[in-house]
Amino acid sequence: MKSNPNTLSEEAVGRLLQSTEGQLYEQLGIRAKALAADPSIAGNFEPNVAYDGIAMGPLDDVRELGQRLFRRWNREAYSLVCGSDAGDASDRQKLLDAFGGGDVAVGAALAGLFVAYLGMAPAVAGIVAALTLKHFFRPAYAEFCGLWLEKLPKK
Numbered sequence: 001m002k003s004n005p006n007t008l009s010e011e012a013v014g015r016l017l018q019s020t021e022g023q024l025y026e027q028l029g030i031r032a033k034a035l036a037a038d039p040s041i042a043g044n045f046e047p048n049v050a051y052d053g054i055a056m057g058p059l060d061d062v063r064e065l066g067q068r069l070f071r072r073w074n075r076e077a078y079s080l081v082c083g084s085d086a087g088d089a090s091d092r093q094k095l096l097d098a099f100g101g102g103d104v105a106v107g108a109a110l111a112g113l114f115v116a117y118l119g120m121a122p123a124v125a126g127i128v129a130a131l132t133l134k135h136f137f138r139p140a141y142a143e144f145c146g147l148w149l150e151k152l153p154k155k
Contacts, residue, residue, distance in 0.1 A: 009126060012045035013107035016130035024134070026051070026059065028066030028127045033057075035123060042121035045111070070131050073118065077132060080117050081110070088117070107133050 016024065033056045034041060034049035041047035056062050080088055081095060091113055098109040110129035114120040120128060 008045050009111045009122070010104050010108040012126040013111055013129055014104040015046070016126055017103055017107060017133065019130070021131065021134055022063065024127055024131050025066035025070065026063045028069055028124060028131070029062035029064070030056065030066075031123050031127065032065060032069055033062060035121060042123050045122045045126050047123045066127075069124070070128060073114075073120070073128050074132075076118050077110075077114060077128065080113055081132075091117070103133055103137070106137060 016027070019027065030051050031041075031047060031049060034047065037055065041049065051059060051062065053059065079085075081092065095106065095109045095113065098105040107126070107129045110132055111122070111125040114125040114128055115122055118125075
């Protein structure tokens with residue numbers, strides 16, 4: 001039986017969201033290096049790769065690679081998610097609809113958009129989605145809730 005790609009991305013993003021930003025940058029760098037060595041792992045949301053100091057170099061350099069990759073994809077991801085291109089409107093609506101399902105659903109929807117529209121390999125799309133959530137969605141959610149609390153009627 002073939003697994004549903006949405007379920008696979010949700011499971012992967014759910015696990016990734018438990019990581020710190022530093023761990024996500026490391027994992028992004030590790031997967032990027034692993035993809036360069038073995039492109040066959042690109043289609044897996046959770047490829048079986050591990051840090052190899054000999055083949056990949058110092059971990060600090062791998063983490064820096066992950067940060068550079070995230071910065072590079074960040075602008076394209078923003079244009080897709082927050083832009084005004086009419087061709088992307090239905091996908092942006094699907095992303096908004098995913099907000100009702102929590103962080104994991106939003107992350108999986110983001111990862112799917114990144115794969116479909118930005119050509120990211122699933123092996124890195126989940127990490128970029130998790131980092132995007134940690135950087136932008138969670139702080140905005142906290143601000144939203146804080147503002148909402150201020151606007152609630154006093155008892």
